Amino acid sequence: MTSYTSTAPQPSEQGWFSRSESWLDSKGKGAWIAAMVLGFVFFWPVGLALLFYMIWSKRMFSKSCSTRRKSWARHGMSAMTPSGNSAFDAYKADTLQRLEQEQHDFEAFLQRLRAAKDKSEFDEFMHERALQNDDEAIELDDEDDDDSSSRRSKRH
Structure with a gap:
């Protein structure tokens, strides 16, 4: 027992x-x-x-915060896994492809916008530089005129 x-x-x-x-x-x-x-x-x-x-x-310093981050990462990756419903998977693929195309188009638009802005800033710089060169040329002409008139007065 x-x-x-x-x-x-x-x-x-x-x-x-x-x-x-x-x-x-x-x-x-x-x-x-x-x-x-x-x-x-x-x-x-x-x-x-x-x-x-x-x-x-x-x-x-527990792992509760890192666990939440991992769950969000898993959630984001679930968008790429097939659901088993072929109609929904086709719709999801079309939607993702459309969104990728829109993102590509938007990035191209932003690139064109940046290029146009850069070109306008460069054109403005060149215009200001041309004006500055014209002003310097006028000042040089005025100085040359003053020098030549002072030389003439010294000769006479």
């Missing part, structure tokens, strides 16, 4: 700290941060203690 004795401890009532910790864990990292901020607002040592506890227990 075999006798069976239970060596596992009997479930006991959790303390307020354990219940609070599990409640905050169920709400996520935002709840921990909110509790820390409220702790700083009402009594700063409580906020500081929560901050140290979050760092010590690695709750501050």
